[in-house]
Amino acid sequence: MWFIKQGMKYGAALLGLGGLALGIWMVIFMIRPLPMASETIGLQIPAGASVRGIADQLVAAGVLTEPYSFLLMVKLTGSGNKLQAGDYALNTPLQVLSLLDILKHGTFDQFKLQLTEGKTFTDFRQKLAQMPGIRHDTVMLSDHELMQLVSGQDQHPEGWFFPDTYFLDAQSSDVDLYKRAYQKMVQHLTAAWEGREAGLPYRSMYEALVMASIVEKETGVEEERPQIAGVFVNRLRKGMRLQTDPTVIYGMGTRYRGNITKKDLLTDTPYNTYTRSGLPPTPIALPGLASIQAALHPAKTNALYFVANGQGRHVFTSSLEAHNQAVRAYQLKKH
Missing domain, CATH: 3.30.1490.480 (Endolytic murein transglycosylase)
Structure with a gap:
């Protein structure tokens, strides 16, 4: 009899523990x-x-x-x-x-699409084309035809669509999202342009958009963006070439395979800022609001150069000698 009672006691305890474990699993899983x-x-x-x-x-x-x-x-x-x-x-x-x-x-x-800062218009089109549950009315249109439909203007599409989270109702048209993203970029860019710092070396709002896209591609660290913009603004004012790798990569198109060589830097394209002065002809990505603000409110700095420090940030210098020292310290030691 004692064995039966003890068995029932331990059995109840095990059942209790099993129920507790199941309850914990349910909460975690839910x-x-x-x-x-x-x-x-x-x-x-x-x-x-x-x-x-x-x-x-x-x-x-x-x-x-x-x-x-x-x-x-x-x-x-x-x-x-x-x-x-x-x-x-x-x-x-x-x-x-x-x-x-x-x-x-x-x-x-609703169907959700996350348009990320720094992506290209091509990335945007591909992502939207794969979005389920909506009508893909623009799939057969060229980039030029799509921009005519969205903006009514003859524009290069790069840079003109604001990175954000968008929602679409089922069976709504992809045209609706393109128009919303375009109009949102125009609104943010226009407001930022009207409140811009005086004396910037941009001939138009479009050039500010181009600069914002370069800043976007150069750093993912928000507090560095005004510094990056400050370097490029200084170089434009001095007539120095921007010499920024992301523009070269954009100009390479499908030839880019994840690595940039000295030959690539010397091969002239409209986007090669090592071989050409000034800004590239179009944006090179879709910039976010922080990069737009940085382009129109750059940091006041003497820096003319920067180099990646290998930890996700950059070292800024104001002379070629100091820049070369930074390159030796942070880049050449990796090879």
Whole structure:
């Protein structure tokens, strides 16, 4: 009898521990962000779909990595007969708890696109062309035709679309997003241009946009952007060539394979600021607001040079001798 009582005692304890472990697992699984394959995933659940069929769809779409945890969660929460058919746009970050709520209430979310600072117009077009759930009305248009449609002007598209997070309703046109991103850039650039520092060496607002794109590509450190802009403004004022690698890379186009050589620096293109004076003919990327502000409010500095220090930042110098010392200290020692 004693053995039976002890067995029942330990069994109850184990059941209690098992229940606690299950409870902890449920909480973690419900609130942990799902490892979604992309930032927006379109999902169409047909009428009459089984819970297992929905779980398999979520795995196939890249929302879940396996179906079993989701199936267990549906069973434990009693959600099995509450999941609704329909077209869904699932956006990151997404948790299982939020996913169940969306599927139970038929919340047909908007499709999200994150346009990142420093990306090119080509990157933008490719990303938007892959966006699910919307109409791709511009796929067959050339860049020139697209800009005519969006702006009504004969413009090079690079730089004219503001990096931000955009949302589109299902089955809306990609033209809507292009127009919104273009108009947002025009608004930010115009406001910044009107409040610009006096005496800058730009002949137009467009040249400020070109400079902002170069600043964007040169550094990802926000507080360095005015310093980078200050160096380039100083060089323009002195008639010095900008000698900035990102412009060379942009001019290389598809020839760029991740490494820039001395031959590349000496090969003339309209964007090679080692062989040509002044600014390149167009922006080289989509600049964010911080880079636009830096281009129009550059740091007051004597610096004419900068070199990467290998830790994500730059060392600024005002003479060629000091610059060469910095190059030897931070660049040549790596080779």
